[in-house]
Amino acid sequence: MSQNPRYPWGTGPAEPTDPGVPAPDPREFPLDMMEMTSVEKALSVLDSFRGQLSSLGVTEVAEANGLPKSTAYRLLSHLVASGLLERDGRKYRPSWQIFELAQSSILGRVDGPPTLAKPLMTELYVETRGVVHFGVRRGNDVLVAEKIHGPDSVALPTRIGARLPLTTTALGKALLAEQIDQEGRTAIPSPLIRLTRNSKSAPQMLVDQLARTRPMGYTVDLEETVLGVSCVGAIVTRGTRPVGALSVSVRSVAFDEAKLARRVVRFARMLSNMLVSAEEMNADVEREDGGPHLRRSS
Template sequence: MSTTTSAAVSPTVPAVAPSSPPSGSDKQASSTSVNKSLQLLDSFTSADLSLGVSELARRAHIPKSTAFRLLSYLEEGGYVERVGTDYRLGWRLFELGNRVQHCRPQGLRDIALPYLSELYASTRHVAHLGVLEGKDVVYLEKIHGHHAVRTPTTVGSRLPAACVGLGKAMLAFSAPDVVRTVLTAGLQRRTRYSISESGRLLRELARTRSDGLAVDREEAALGLTCVAAPILVGGRPVAAISVSGGTSRFNSNSNASLVHRAATQISAEYRKSLEQE
């Protein structure tokens, strides 16, 4: 493949004067526009296929005229798409999301995927991979079948860490300030079984550290039980995996051993990939 180099500029051609740096007010206006654009993107939830300008403006707490102007810029960049008079998230965001470290080829998701597939094949329960982001778990992968039990999860969605097995598995091996962030934010109750007391959560995390496994007993959704194990590098969690199934037919003991083994294998392979970088 041939390459092209730029021709040298003749010394007789006057140099282009550098543009003046933006003033303080220009910087502030640009920053405000960026923040408002991000607020518009954040206004979409996993349940929304498309939203109108008025609803997006209301959720982002900005004037409708401002929302319309910023959406036109986002549409031009491919970050949103127009569907009639509504808007939906664009493919550009999907492309960017898959460039996140854990989602790149040979990244954590790539390494974990075969093990998650094996977990689903062995248990016929939904298999998840998630990472800790602040006080929440963000779901990177989900493997399920045609008749799998319904779970309140989708790839890219998030749930409170203290309510789900993945979250408790990671919190148990996290630094104290990480756990403190979750406790300070307040423990959200999703069901009557959710842990809402700090002391009880700390006792649960201590058991999880001892066992190497976390269990969610209908704490995220009624009728749903899951068992999770952390993926550890240097003793700290980079992610966790789990299997989730209907409480009435969920065998915690047999599922726990399978999840623990898969997490150990993923940890070893991921550590090796980091050493080779």
Template sequence: MLERGVHILQSFRPTGQPQSLSAIARRTDLPKSTTHRIVEVLAGQGLLERTGEGWVLGRALFELGELVPIKRRLRETALPFMEDLYEATHETVHLAVRDDLDVLYAEKIRGHSGVDMPSRVGGRLPLSSTGVGKTLLAFSPASLVEEVVSRPLRRLTEHSISDPAVLQDELATIRAAGVGYDREEAALGVSCVAAPVLVRGEPVAALSVSVPSGQLQPARLAPAVRTAALALSRALSR
């Protein structure tokens, strides 16, 4: 029952949009009667709510989510540095962490450019197709890099890296420079500069600034992102 309940909650990924009971049953491959019974139990605990458009994730999940350590300690510590970075660039700023072979976005401050981006708080994208993801990967153990390159690299655009050798070369460049780049690899028309947040040498997070590709200015953005990441690293180390 518990496993099926979690499966139902996860069926709302990645958008969290309302779903009908039939849609939930279809996405979870559960009988409709079983789905109905579990949905009613979840609703009774506030984990799901019924709206005019269908079932949605409940407020109890929001309350629990606010208690997750990544949301509290990391986000609360990072926000002042993200705000400083935003004030310096007026572009979209991201805070991200690694979750298995994905990057998970923990916070986002939207910039003035209004460019469409696939990132959202709580959303995830492949490590190899994002600036924050490649930066996290570059400073991770070699065993993780081997695991990533041993599998087909997921592509989000035609600019995403698909050759493991090319990815490994770029990771070496990121380690040497202390910053990484995404040049339309996650979304067409969008580029970013990212830097790792290191605590005792371990990459616990990454910060980035995303801009329209035509406005990518590494000489201006890279020092700002690197400075913010170093300052956050010192704050977390304390």
């Protein structure tokens, strides 16, 4: 199989974008066909920078989007002028404006799950000396929203903002497990991504693995994403709604599933409780400020 640019340390077909997000009604945005085509091309060019390479040249962007080099150059020039990209010698890279926009999202807010998770993740790293990830689901991937590790952690080719397969990672399996409980094998994305020889090759194999650990509140990645690395993950909720997952990855030679699972599950529950408390605190502030939940005066 050819290398997958989204998961550069493994192989497998690329996955589609998030199917759970409905597309906007084009009738609400009366752009003509030429404008819409230009917007779509510009967004496609921006999406080319999702990956491991920090900078891309005109030829790389053109090839990635099936565009003539002259068109790619014009689009890149417009994106530089708008502040979304910046020059890096003869190449281009995302600008700080992209970072600022990202920080405006729920994942970047001071009351967002990754921010609240960071102190707990640091404590979990101190206890385990593993690589601690917090991730959220995006379509058939899990997006790494926060990562904590140290010089004594196993080396992993992951970074904040990277996407990983739902079906090989403990993070992804934790997010997928509830849906699989309800829908069985039909909930599993197809085709299955294979990053190592240990990646599950059939839906039933994944269902069987989850059936073993899911009742105990966790999921595992047994060298299915990176050889020599094993991982435990647990779901994080706000009330009854899943908002993400927490995981710890360690070297397989030091992997104690039961011991690591107890820690990950405990910290995931602590983070879930923190999210509920933060939501209740925000609701109290809204009431005090006369927001939408203001009590009626008697």
